[in-house]
Amino acid sequence: MKITVLSLFPEIIEGYFNSSIMAKAVEKGIVEYSAINIRDFARDKHRTCDDYPYGGGAGMVLKPEPLSGALDSIGARDRRVVYPSPSGRLLDQKYAGELSRTEDLVFICGRYEGIDQRIIDLYVDDEISIGDYVISSGEISALVIIDSVYRLLDGVINGESLLEESFSDGLLEYPQYTRPAVFRGMEVPEILISGHHAKIKDWRKDKQLEKTKKNRPDLLTKLQ
Numbered sequence: 001m002k003i004t005v006l007s008l009f010p011e012i013i014e015g016y017f018n019s020s021i022m023a024k025a026v027e028k029g030i031v032e033y034s035a036i037n038i039r040d041f042a043r044d045k046h047r048t049c050d051d052y053p054y055g056g057g058a059g060m061v062l063k064p065e066p067l068s069g070a071l072d073s074i075g076a077r078d079r080r081v082v083y084p085s086p087s088g089r090l091l092d093q094k095y096a097g098e099l100s101r102t103e104d105l106v107f108i109c110g111r112y113e114g115i116d117q118r119i120i121d122l123y124v125d126d127e128i129s130i131g132d133y134v135i136s137s138g139e140i141s142a143l144v145i146i147d148s149v150y151r152l153l154d155g156v157i158n159g160e161s162l163l164e165e166s167f168s169d170g171l172l173e174y175p176q177y178t179r180p181a182v183f184r185g186m187e188v189p190e191i192l193i194s195g196h197h198a199k200i201k202d203w204r205k206d207k208q209l210e211k212t213k214k215n216r217p218d219l220l221t222k223l224q
Contacts, residue, residue, distance in 0.1 A: 001030070001031050001032070001100075001102070001103055001104070001105065001149075001150065001153055002031075002032045002033070002103065002104045002105070003031060003032070003033045003034075003105050003106075003107070003146060003150070004033070004034050004035075004036060004074055004079075004104075004105070004106045004107070005033070005034070005035050005036065005106075005107045005109060005139075005142055005146075006036045006038055006067070006070045006071065006106070006107065006108050006109060007035060007036070007037065007038060007109040007138070007139055007142075008037070008038050008039060008049060008062075008109070008111055009109075009139055010035035010036065010037045012137075012139040012140075012143075013033075013035040013109075013139060013142075013143070014035055016143050016146075017031075017033050017035075021151070021156065021157070022147075022150065024156075025150060025153070025155075025156050028155060030150075030153055030154075030155050030156055031150055031153070031156075034074075036070050036073070036074065038062070038066050038067060038070050039066065040070070041065075041066040041067075041069030041070045041073070042063075042065075042066045043065055043066070043069075048063070049062055049063055049066045050062050050063060050111070050112055051063050053113060057113070058113075059112050059113035060112040060113060061112065061113050061114060061115065061116055062110060062111060062112065062114070062115040062116065062119075063116060064115075064116040064118050064119050067108065067115060067116070067119045068119060068122070068123075071106070071108075071119075071123050074106065076106050076123050077123065079104045079105070079106050080102050080104060080105055080106065080125050080126065081106045081107075081108065081123050081124050081125050081126070082099075082105060082106065082107050082108070082124070082125070082126045082127075082128055082142070082145065083107075083108045083110065083115070083120060083124045083126070083127050083128070084107070084108075084109070084110065084128055084129070084130065084138055084141030084142050084144075084145060085110065085114065085127050085128070085129060085141075086129050086132075086133070086134050087127060087129065088126070088127035088128040088129040089126070089127065089128055089129065090128075090129050090131070090132075091128050091129065091130050091131075091144075091145060091148065092167070093148075093167035093168070095128070096145075096148040096149050096152060097152055099126075099145070099149045100149045100150070100152040100153055105146075105149070107142040107145070107146065108123075108124070108138070108142075109137075109138030109139045109141070109142050110138035110141075111136070111137070111138055128145055130144045130145065169208075170219060170222065170223045171208040171209065171211075171212045171219060171223075172208060172211045172212045172215060172216060172219070173208065173211075174203075174204040174205075174207040174208045174211070175207055175211070177189070177192060181193065189203070191203045
């Protein structure tokens, strides 16, 4: 998968792609990436990339000229362009799976009050929200989406791990335990050290239902 990220702060993006599991995916050739500095396409000596919004209001908006220049430089019209935004379609595991089947993704990292709507109209294929809240960094939003997507690619994470995690079957994941068997007086559930795989499977399913009912009852409604 090829991932291109347009940002005012490409150093944030570089750090992510050079760390942990993502760094291994890049090293294996599963993921190819590039970080484009939007300021390189500003037209004035001050490299201005934002301006006041028409109609008034607080904050600044990213200008269309630098963004269009950056997008045109990578042939974005022929690629799938993603813009993380609170106004977008809500990201979920199914949507991440759909994006993971795309070979080439371009991400626009917004800042301040967002980007000029004309850029969205001209270039963006997917406007995606990572949740019903607002954060100041489009880089963080883009990386959340990227992380949810690239981990689904073959060779990144053990396939068995993907099958047993939250949302894979519509439920939250069951509780996990590791050594020591007793920690601060709390013991690992006896069933998990019994060696009885069928009973362990049943226990885990019960705990999935219990946790989902407590934390995300809306998921149970969807399943029903």
